[in-house]
Amino acid sequence: MRTSIATVSLSGSLSEKLSAAAAAGFDGVEIFENDLIASPLSPEEIRARVADLGLTVELYQPFRDAEAVPADVLAGNLRRAEHKFRLMRRLGAELLLVCSSVSPDAVDDDALAAEQLHQLASLAGEHGVRVAYEALAWGRHVNTYDHAWRIVQAADHPGLGVCLDSFHILSRGSDPRGIEAIPGEKIFFLQLADAPLMAMDVLQWSRHYRCFPGQGGFDVAALVRHAMDAGYRGPLSLEVFNDVFRQAEAGRTAVDAMRSLVALQESAGLTGLPAPVVPDGIAFAELATADSEPLRRLLTVLGFTRTGQHARKPVELWEQGEARLLLNTGGPARREGPVLAALGLETPEPAAAVARAEPLLAPLVPRRATAPDVPLDVLAAPDGTELFFCRTRPGQPDAEHPSWTQDFVPTRDEPAGERPHHLTRIDHVALPQPWQRFDEAALLYRTVLGLRPRESVELADPYGLFRSRAVANAEGTLRLVLNVAPGPGGPEARPQHIALATDDIVAVARRLRDHGTRPLAIPANYYDDLAARHDLDPDTLDTLRSHGILYDRDEHGEFHHLYTATYGHVFFEVVQRTGGYRGYGAQNATVRLAAQHTRQLTT
Amino acid sequence: MRTSIATVSLSGSLSEKLSAAAAAGFDGVEIFENDLIASPLSPEEIRARVADLGLTVELYQPFRDAEAVPADVLAGNLRRAEHKFRLMRRLGAELLLVCSSVSPDAVDDDALAAEQLHQLASLAGEHGVRVAYEALAWGRHVNTYDHAWRIVQAADHPGLGVCLDSFHILSRGSDPRGIEAIPGEKIFFLQLADAPLMAMDVLQWSRHYRCFPGQGGFDVAALVRHAMDAGYRGPLSLEVFNDVFRQAEAGRTAVDAMRSLVALQESAGLTGLPAPVVPDGIAFAELATADSEPLRRLLTVLGFTRTGQHARKPVELWEQGEARLLLNTGGPARREGPVLAALGLETPEPAAAVARAEPLLAPLVPRRATAPDVPLDVLAAPDGTELFFCRTRPGQPDAEHPSWTQDFVPTRDEPAGERPHHLTRIDHVALPQPWQRFDEAALLYRTVLGLRPRESVELADPYGLFRSRAVANAEGTLRLVLNVAPGPGGPEARPQHIALATDDIVAVARRLRDHGTRPLAIPANYYDDLAARHDLDPDTLDTLRSHGILYDRDEHGEFHHLYTATYGHVFFEVVQRTGGYRGYGAQNATVRLAAQHTRQLTT
Structure with a gap:
């Protein structure tokens, strides 16, 4: 599936957003109108920038309060739309998102809505663009996707289809199975967002708390599956309004977003990934400190024994039962005292774990181990902790899966049996x-x-x-x-x-x-x-x-x-x-x- | 009215909270159980600290899930309550808040609730304390104040009354006029909180978004009026759960809280304050800068004229029409460039403005003007800007209300008429x-x-x-x-x-x-x-x-x-x-x- 992200999901200027989306591997973007309006780049420059980055503009959005209005308002709306159609041509955008009206001008008349959307689509056609109609969850008269689809059916114009948005559908508790009743070619676009399950006004929920699929409580994968079964073959596009993402660094957010989409496609059965290799324990915790003496005292009191010394580095191994701690005094001096720098994750098949981590854009650290150290793959956790994929099998030589403990020379200070192992x-x-x-x-x-x-x-x-x-x-x-x-x-x-x-x-x-x-x-x-x-x-x-x-x-x-x-x-x-x-x-x-x-x- | 604040409304340790409440002038506090539990001070030490600070413990709270339970659960509840009654004696607290049950154990049986609350109040009486029953807005079976009152009536125990909480009442849209149907002596306690009007789950709303009266959208003053009309004469006590106050400095929050209560009593007609002296304009804006040259150039281009020089300080007055800007180069060097340091508020009666500001605990800055400068009262705004209560009456000598402009010596660089006044x-x-x-x-x-x-x-x-x-x-x-x-x-x-x-x-x-x-x-x-x-x-x-x-x-x-x-x-x-x-x-x-x-x- 093509992947896409709405520019509103990322922080920064429009050009920062585009760069971040491209760097994370997205195929396309939705251009959010306010991002374009606030950009010093002309539509033609944006188009060129998008092309240079290997992206496409999948959607221009949103166009608001278009349908089911009195005749005089309609004239103004069509004039406004024509401005946008011309802009879209300059931008290289072929699809406009029209979201259901929230205007007090709008009347509750599906036939009128259909007729006016038909006019809008006809005008769009003259400019070579199409229109995707979406039910906002808080739309004045139209706020469910099946209602939007009935209006699109009634409008009966080849340039008019529906846009489905998982937030608008799932936040209202609508049954997404009904999506399969829509012909795939009339689903012009599919926007995806998750959200934590909250009991609050749906507009506030949408504007502040959306998150990427898999981060919230909705079954977005099932919804995607229904759209696929209906025959949808357009992009999977993330549209997330989130107070945190607005402030966070765009490049990192874009990678997070892409990881979400990769995992979503796996969940929806659209792609296969190597199966997860679930770690079954913590092999070790590594504490970096300039002065290891206070910790040594504490560990001794807690019943730990120093059992090993790294063959080539100033790292001690302390053990008690299956609890293993490394004290590393070789890092940059840390005046403020010990810090937990790394965790060893007991991983049955480290290579298989890496094979899954890579397509999920996990931040793998280049291997730094120099022979003869045991080579270990390392994942940089979001908080900066290094997570080592490793195996603990002391005394079981295995060239293919060496134990990390092989790097340590036994230095038993005293017989282990002398201390109680609590x-x-x-x-x-x-x-x-x-x-x-x-x-x-x-x-x-x-x-x-x-x-x-x-x-x-x-x-x-x-x-x-x-x-x-x-x-x-x-x-x-x-x-x-x-x-x-x-x-x-x-x-x-x-x-x-x-x-x-x-x-x-x-x-x-x-x-x-x-x-x-x-x-x-x-x-x-x-x-x-x-x-x-x-x-x-x-x-x-x-x-x-x-x-x-x-x-x-x-x-x-x-x-x-x-x-x-x-x-x-x-x-x-x-x-x-x-x-x-x-x-x-x-x-x-x-x-x-x-x-x-x-x-x-x-x- | 006595004033009180729940310790949960303030940040820090219990002793920090008590100090802050006392410094802001509160008469008493509600001790929130978690604050006591987490305190290294014993109940006796807390009691002594409270007394040293001139405070009283108005309430101990909360006791949860007490009423309408099966017999075996009741026995445990009474045992638990007895522990708390003994604690309250040590603490010097005479009133316990019991909030309506949210437990799945509770049954929907008002008679049973009344009977068990009667038992609880009897047990309390043996320890010399009383019980105030409050309907939580999200109580399982009891969630409106009138329902809580019916149960208290049925329980018919002199040591049992109701606690009214403005948030629980107003968040559910209950009509507070019904409060007047409760005899004043049976309203044992009145908790006050405001909240912004939000459409969200009432529990989340309560736990994160409460604020002090006057900061939200509820008519707390009207509710207080109803309680007074019912004959309530206990303290007005603030109980505010707020994510921001939890992090902010307790002393400042306590002053904000007390200001809210002072203004609330005025709104409810319980006390009179000098009427507000509403400023009718901005007399001047003062910019502090080490290098005034860039601003001078800009002001000149904007059409301002330098019209005065402070007689004794490196401060220039620039004017255009009624717009007046001061350029002050006499402050501490500000390498980062100009900062807006002060505003003059055009105030008809500066002394009357100060007379109102004082009882409202406005942070008035001690007068620094040395004769012969015009003495001005200054309010330190929450962002640090200084707000001067002043009058602009050039050329109108008035010994009682001198114009701040008297400190400036006219230094017209060029005839004012030469420049257009846009x-x-x-x-x-x-x-x-x-x-x-x-x-x-x-x-x-x-x-x-x-x-x-x-x-x-x-x-x-x-x-x-x-x-x-x-x-x-x-x-x-x-x-x-x-x-x-x-x-x-x-x-x-x-x-x-x-x-x-x-x-x-x-x-x-x-x-x-x-x-x-x-x-x-x-x-x-x-x-x-x-x-x-x-x-x-x-x-x-x-x-x-x-x-x-x-x-x-x-x-x-x-x-x-x-x-x-x-x-x-x-x-x-x-x-x-x-x-x-x-x-x-x-x-x-x-x-x-x-x-x-x-x-x-x-x-």
Whole structure:
């Protein structure tokens, strides 16, 4: 299918938008009228620029309030339309979008609408252009696609067809199966947008919250399938009004948009992609720091053992159970302390994962490993974290799929058996996202890695609301939490965090206490409230209180967790899940966030 | 009336919130449970802090999902409630807010709800506290205030009353007159919030968009009046969930909140304030700059004459008609170029204006004028601009109301008659606002200065959406436009602008051209579109195009305007209104904003 994007979906000047669309690989664009009007380029210059970039102008839009008006208004409308038809010829646009009238002048008369659209299409024909009529979800008299199609049928002009827009159809809850009743050649254009499911005025919803297919709650793929089954063969064109995309860098948004379309075509069965290779765990988390001593102390207290040293780089491997952390002191000096720089994703077939990532425009980092290091493919996550496709198979030589651990020389400081292994694995990692990449990130993790996004939740911090969304594999063995912090603020206000799983959180807490390492202090008021909400026995409550352990439960089980202090940009959480608890303790986030602010003030 | 604010309305830790509420002059607070739970202070410490600050705890809130549940759930609820009653005693809180259940456990049985609320109130009584029952607008079975009142009546317990919340009542369109049917002593509490009128899910609306009374679209004053008429004598308490206030500095928000309550009491007829002294024009605009030469050149080209020099400061007065600009080179060096530092507001009775501003907590700047300068009172606007209450009466000596112009020594460079006077006055001034002060600003201008805010509009910039709201006096002789720019970005992305009125914009444009001063370049595409939209004759269109003049019309008249280049933080607009046009050319804002970005790129 040809791919297209409306210029209104991207930020910047018209020429910036065109460049971004071309660079992302789109075949064509819809020229949004305001973008043309505000451009210093003449229509002929725009046409030349579009051609130079290998694009085509698929649609000029919108033309408003055209139909079902009194005769005197019609004359003015036709005059106005003729101006636009002449402009379209200069621009090289052959199709005009006419959206259903919202004007108080319009009358509720389908026959009149049809007659006037026929006149409009006839006039368009004289200029060599065609007209696609679209029902706006908030159109005055025409606001469903089947109604628009009845009028187009009645108008019966070869230069008049319908434009279908997934937002206008799905936001009203219309059944898209009716699309198959429209002959494919009368569907002149197909505009696609998704949106989060919200109960709000449809005009505001449309103007601010549209997003790319796969980022919201609509089944856009099924709608595309119906249009295909009807015989539609025109472009798939994204038209997204979104407050975030308006501000974000156009080139990046265009890539996000194209990724959405590639994945949409796969979902709709129009193209095949290599199947997702879903990672089944976190192989390692790599912390970059100039001074590794504070972290070494903490990891030792947490029960980690230094088990390896990279053969050629200043990187240490620390292990406990299946939890593996790398301490890298070889990067650029980071005065502000440790930062989570990379994650190893346990990937059964790294090459197959890359084969899927490439057509989905995932930002793959050129391989930097120099022999004899194990070569690893790296994906740059939207927040800048590097995600390594890797396998952990120590002691299992496999030339085709070498284990990343081969680069490390064992340096066991002490027999591993001497330390209790309370921490078993990395439960999840929380990655703060730039505000403009939250939806992009969820889509990337879903499409490229086959992870499943959960619902977004809001968490109250003393200084604003966080948005938080988990992505995980089906088994829950790989869990990432994407956060967006409120308001402005640097990375110090947006720490990353690594949650380590345990089967005995009290033992971990005792170990911390015995080594003089205080966990994040949780207010006594929290435990009073816990006593009110849950019928916990006093001893249990005392244990939780004395160790700063937080508690939550859902219908599946229980969750206990505690937090360390923050080291640079990173803090650690220790979590114990029992009985299939699926959440992340969101209930306790307000208390944790407030406690972290308190700690900042007092340390 | 006693005044109170819920801690959830303010940002920060609980102790920050309490300090802010006390500093703004509130008598009491509602303690929001999550604020207490997240606080490291014990209930006794909070009680002491509240007392030290001269506050009282008016309410503890909320207690959820209490009523109309099966017997086994009730036992748990009463246990939970007893915990909270004990906590309230420690805290010194005597009233608990119970909001109507949203739980799937709750059954639709008013008698059962009444019976269980009676039990709850009895238990509360044993702990010396009382219960106020409130209908949440999204309550499962109880979601209107009259329904809550019927249940309280049926429960018939002296320790049980209703809590009324203006948002829950007005958001559902309930008629607040029914409040008068409730005996005043059974209205235990009155929570107040306003909200912009929006068509959206009421829960989301409530959680994110509430604002202080006078900042939204509800008639909160009428509701307060009904509660008074019913005999309510408890506190007026603000409870506002707002995404912006959550992030903004608590002290400033608390002052904004108190200003809202002061104005609300005036509107409801509960207190009197000195009447507003509405300014009837802009006396002057003061531009601060290290290098005044570029502005002098521009002002000269625009037809201004330097008419005065401050007797004791490096400030020049430039005049044309009633338009007066001050060029001040005496401030701190501003390398980035001119900034609009102050406006003189033509104020009939400056002392009376101050007398109103003070009880409304307007940020008055201590007088700095040293004799013999004319003493002027100054209001610091939310964006930092200084607003001078002043009078322009040159040549009319009046010891009590001296004209600010007395400080200037006439320095007429040339006879005024030599230059044509095309510019007549300052039509409006556009002031970019910090994102967190937009609503505060509109409220301040409305309450303190008696200006009328218009609807907010959205303007599409190539890099995001602006919000823009005009405030003006009834005659339109004083107009300010408040803007909030999208996204992050420094002052250079948020220029101020001064619009100068003319009766002959073409003459002004010709003057600019004759002096080689190019106005902001408007794309040819704009004029093509103008020709399509309006039936302008070709000569008129040519004139507009050749001079970069923009055009708009409304049902009252026409609007012509052009823009200069940007000088530092400021640009100028020249506007011609004919036939009573009331707007500001919002229709053309997208083109203007894009042209300004283009100019930045090419200059």
